[in-house]
Structure formats: C-alpha cells, structure tokens
Amino acid sequence: xxxxxxxxxxxxxxxxxxxxxxxxxxxxxxxxxxxxxxxxxxxxxxxxxxxxxxxxxxxxxxxxxxxxxxxxxxxxxxxxxxxxxxxxxxxxxxxxxxxxxxxxxxxxxxxxxxxxxxxxxxxxxxxxxxxxxxxxxxxxxxxxxxxxxxxxxxxxxxxxxxxxxxxxxxxxxxxxxxxxxxxxxxxxxxxxxxxxxxxxxxxxxxxxxxxxxxxxxxxxxxxxxxxxxxxxxxxxxxxxxxxxxxxxxxxxxxxxxxxxxxxxxxxxxxxxxxxxxxxxxxxxxxxxxxxxxxxxxxxxxxxxxxxxxxxxxxxxxxxxxxxxxxxxxxxxxxxxxxxxxxxxxxxxxxxxxxxxxxxxxxxxxxxx
DNA sequence: TCTGGGGTCCTAGGACCC
DNA sequence: TCTGGGGTCCTAGGACCC
Numbered sequence: 001x002x003x004x005x006x007x008x009x010x011x012x013x014x015x016x017x018x019x020x021x022x023x024x025x026x027x028x029x030x031x032x033x034x035x036x037x038x039x040x041x042x043x044x045x046x047x048x049x050x051x052x053x054x055x056x057x058x059x060x061x062x063x064x065x066x067x068x069x070x071x072x073x074x075x076x077x078x079x080x081x082x083x084x085x086x087x088x089x090x091x092x093x094x095x096x097x098x099x100x101x102x103x104x105x106x107x108x109x110x111x112x113x114x115x116x117x118x119x120x121x122x123x124x125x126x127x128x129x130x131x132x133x134x135x136x137x138x139x140x141x142x143x144x145x146x147x148x149x150x151x152x153x154x155x156x157x158x159x160x161x162x163x164x165x166x167x168x169x170x171x172x173x174x175x176x177x178x179x180x181x182x183x184x185x186x187x188x189x190x191x192x193x194x195x196x197x198x199x200x201x202x203x204x205x206x207x208x209x210x211x212x213x214x215x216x217x218x219x220x221x222x223x224x225x226x227x228x229x230x231x232x233x234x235x236x237x238x239x240x241x242x243x244x245x246x247x248x249x250x251x252x253x254x255x256x257x258x259x260x261x262x263x264x265x266x267x268x269x270x271x272x273x274x275x276x277x278x279x280x281x282x283x284x285x286x287x288x289x290x291x292x293x294x295x296x297x298x299x300x301x302x303x304x305x306x307x308x309x310x311x312x313x314x315x316x317x318x319x320x321x322x323x324x325x326x327x328x329x330x331x332x333x334x335x336x337x338x339x340x341x342x343x344x345x346x347x348x349x350x351x352x353x354x355x356x357x358x359x360x361x362x363x364x365x366x367x368x
Numbered sequence: 369t370c371t372g373g374g375g376t377c378c379t380a381g382g383a384c385c386c
Numbered sequence: 387t388c389t390g391g392g393g394t395c396c397t398a399g400g401a402c403c404c
Binding site: 055068118119120121122201202203204205206207238316317318319320321322 | 395396397398399400401402403404
Binding site for chain 1: 376
C-alpha cells in the first residue's frame with residue numbers, strides 16, 4: 001500500500017498515471033497525416049451547426065480558445081478554419097485497447113505491472129504487491145512507457161508519478177504534453193499548497209464554492225482545516241475524504257480487475273425540440289430499445305429503469321422505478337420507460353430524453 | 369453560441385415496520 | 387392524547403469524472 005511502512009522501512013511504492021495527449025484528435029491526425037499542425041476539433045457528428053459539444057480539441061485549436069465541453073457552435077465561432085470531425089467510437093476503442101495492452105505488457109525493471117484503466121485514454125500503472133520499490137526507478141520507467149506506447153500506437157502520452165494514485169493523477173497535467181512529472185509526499189505542499197482546492201482530483205466547482213464559504217480556498221488550508229467541521233458541513237463520508245485529498249493522502253491501490261458496468265444508459269439531445277406526446281413516447285421507445293440491446297450484450301437483466309427529461313429551458317428531471325423482478329424482456333423494459341413519462345409534468349417542449357437500465361450484480365458481485 | 373453523452377457514488381427525505 | 391426511536395427500502399437529485 002503506497003505510503004505505508006513497516007517499522008522504520010518506508011514502503012512507498014511509486015505509481016504512474018499515463019494519459020494520452022489530445023487522444024481523439026491525435027488518432028484522427030494519425031489517420032489523416034495532412035491534418036498535422038492544423039486546429040482539429042472532434043465532437044458530435046462533426047457538424048458545427050448542430051447541438052453538440054467538443055470532445056477533444058488539438059493543441060492548435062486549444063491555442064485559439066477551443067475547449068472540451070464547449071458547444072461546437074462556439075468552437076466554430078472562435079476558430080472558423082478548424083477541421084471539424086465526428087466522434088468515431090469504434091476507432092478510439094481499438095486504439096485504446098492497443099494502448100492498454102502495451103501498458104500491461106510493460107516490464108518495470110524486469111517485473112510485471114498492474115494496470116487500472118480509467119477511461120479511453122488514461123490508466124494507472126503500478127508494481128504488483130510485494131515488489132521492492134528501491135529496485136524500480138519510476139522516471140526511467142516513465143520514459144520507457146512513453147516510448148513503448150509511441151512505438152506501438154503512434155500516440156504520444158504524458159506520465160505522472162506519485163507516491164499514490166492521487167499524486168500521480170495530478171502530476172500528469174504538470175507534465176503535459178509529452179512529458180513526465182513527479183509529485184511525492186515530500187513535494188506535495190510545495191507543489192499544491194497554494195493552489196485552489198479545485199486543482200484536486202475530486203473537487204469540482206460546487207465543492208470549491210462550499211469550501212470557500214468555510215474559508216477554505218487553498219489546498220493547504222484544506223489540509224490544515226478541522227476534519228470534524230468538514231464532516232459536519234459536508235458529510236461524514238465526503239468531509240473526511242476531502243480532508244485527505246488536501247493532504248495528498250490516498251490509500252487506494254492500483255486495481256487491475258476488469259471494469260464491470262453497473263448500468264447502461266443512452267440519452268439524446270434532439271436537434272429540434274419535441275412538441276407532442278406521441279413524438280416523445282416514440283423517441284423513448286426507440287432509445288429504450290437501444291439500451292436493451294446494450295444490456296443484452298452484457299448478458300445481465302435489469303432491475304431498475306430510469307428516465308431523464310430535459311426541456312427547452314434546460315430544466316431536467318429524472319424518474320425511476322424498481323421492477324417487480326429483474327428482466328431482459330424488451331417489451332417490459334420499454335413499457336416501463338414509457339410509463340415513467342406519466343410521472344413527469346411537462347411544461348415545455350422537450351430537448352433531451354434519456355433511458356437508463358441498472359443491471360443486477362454479476363455472479364460473484366463487483367470485485368472492486 | 370446556450371449548455372453532449374457515458375458513467376459512478378453519496379445524500380437526503382419519505383414510507384413503512386418494529 | 388401525545389409522543390418515541392431505529393432500521394431499511396425506495397426515489398430524486400447533486401456532484402464529480404472522462
């Protein structure tokens with residue numbers, strides 16, 4: 001366990017966080033080398049006049065102000081000459097799998113590693129339990145990983161090194177692009193102490209504001225705050241967790257167990273708002289059928305159905321219902337989704353509909 | 369120029385039972 | 387007549403992340 005110790009012998013085993021640089025845009029440039037050096041924006045169906053947002057912008061596009069999550073229309077306004085491309089899931093999945101396989105095959109000073117996949121384009125890499133940290137130079141291994149990923153996939157990545165996953169995850173951003181950066185227990189406060197709490201992985205805009213209302217603005221202030229106050233104000237679980245974040249403490253281990261999804265859902269923002277009940281019901285049926293296909297691929301029945309409705313004014317409500325018994329029957333599931341519409345009071349035309357199916361636990365339960 | 373889509377986890381309140 | 391707690395299940399919503 002990172003940060004632990006036996007007697008006076010430190011057991012801190014460094015962890016790596018590997019994050020591909022501008023992943024989606026980089027994959028597109030690999031396919032079309034003539035795009036290299038141009039502002040490339042990947043998002044939606046690649047049509048900047050549609051309702052959709054930026055998934056990834058190349059560094060050239062970022063230099064012109066384009067950011068992930070920005071509406072494509074805004075991106076086009078900032079950067080009318082950018083190349084807009086549709087999100088091509090299957091291609092990224094293949095590339096991602098190749099990256100992860102490369103990481104899993106990497107040997108750290110001759111020893112195998114554990115890899116915990118965090119998403120398409122990032123993963124933690126750590127020594128297996130029992131390895132002796134002193135025998136394993138993390139900086140050299142980080143350079144090796146960057147070279148091996150580049151050789152196998154043509155993609156560049158950045159690597160963060162930490163005494164735990166939290167530190168490694170944050171360090172990666174300091175190393176971007178194409179770099180390696182290390183944060184340790186010893187350097188945590190020098191690196192992070194004066195930064196806003198928002199710089200922590202797990203603190204978003206809302207929690208930053210709530211902490212600020214308590215007079216806590218910086219990471220150091222969070223670390224030296226009264227954990228009991230945080231527990232009382234934010235919650236018995238989350239309060240102490242934020243306190244640990246502030247101190248750079250994270251005792252979780254790199255978990256190589258394959259991810260098992262709890263649920264599948266699909267949602268869709270319509271290019272034109274839906275006005276009639278008949279239209280809305282028809283779309284719920286269509287979306288629900290797709291989600292049924294998703295859980296069929298998973299091979300587990302659903303025990304809970306959820307519906308999400310967002311109106312023209314961006315008012316969003318969610319309704320859900322536990323089923324009498326788990327089922328994979330499309331008719332039952334689709335009807336259940338449609339029935340939830342009755343629990344939504346509709347005031348305005350509908351902008352988005354979403355259906356979500358929560359699956360029963362796999363045999364043996366979730367391992368993490 | 370209005371604000372995507374895929375997820376996870378935590379909290380809080382009401383219903384219901386003892 | 388008024389007044390208890392505790393525990394669990396269910397649902398809605400909030401917050402975060404990529």
